[in-house]
Amino acid sequence: MIRLKRKVMTVSLGLSTFLIMGTAYAYSDVSTPLQNWYKASFQQGTKEMNAMAQQGLDEASQSFSVSANESVSKANANLKKMADDTSHHAIDSIEAASQFYSSQIKSAAGLAKTGAAVDFDKYVSASKSANDREIDQWAQDTIQGLTLKLGN
Structure with a gap:
């Protein structure tokens, strides 16, 4: 019996x-280290997510910048090509008009030398200078129109 009592x-x-030890452990601040660990893990995860989001935004911004620069350079090349084509077309039309007027005056001068009018040389020179002024004015108007059209 003594054994049983013992x-x-x-x-x-x-x-x-x-x-007693379990109760004392339960009432102590055992949860504080666990809460601190959870807060630190949460803050670290938040920082990593923010860094990844910032990196994604930086990459997207850089990609957009490269794309915008490419678009601007393509637009500039197209504008330059259009300006060159338009100026060549204007030069060709001015030269064609000049040759047309010149051939008309030469053919009229050829008729005059065959015998009809005495003052025809004066008429030819006056017509030529009038046509030259007209061509110069047309060229200036064309250049002015191109300048306004291209915005330079």
Whole structure:
């Protein structure tokens, strides 16, 4: 019986010691280190997500900038080509008109030398200077129109 009492006492003492220690542990601030670890993990995850988002935004911004620069250079090349084509067309039409007027005057001069009018040389020179003025005015108007059209 003494053995039984001793066993009961030992078990009671062990159980009460275990319960007292468990209760003391439960009432202490054991959760504080766990909360601190959770907050630190959450902040680290947030920082990583922000860094990844910022990196994605930087890459998208850089890609957009490259795309915009390519578009601007293509537009500039197209404008330059259009300006060159338009100016060549204007030069060709001015030269064609000049040759047309010149051939008309030469054919009229050829008729005059065959015998009809005495003052025809004066008429030819006056017509030629009038046509030259007209061509110069047309060229200036064309150049002015191109300048306004291209915005230079």
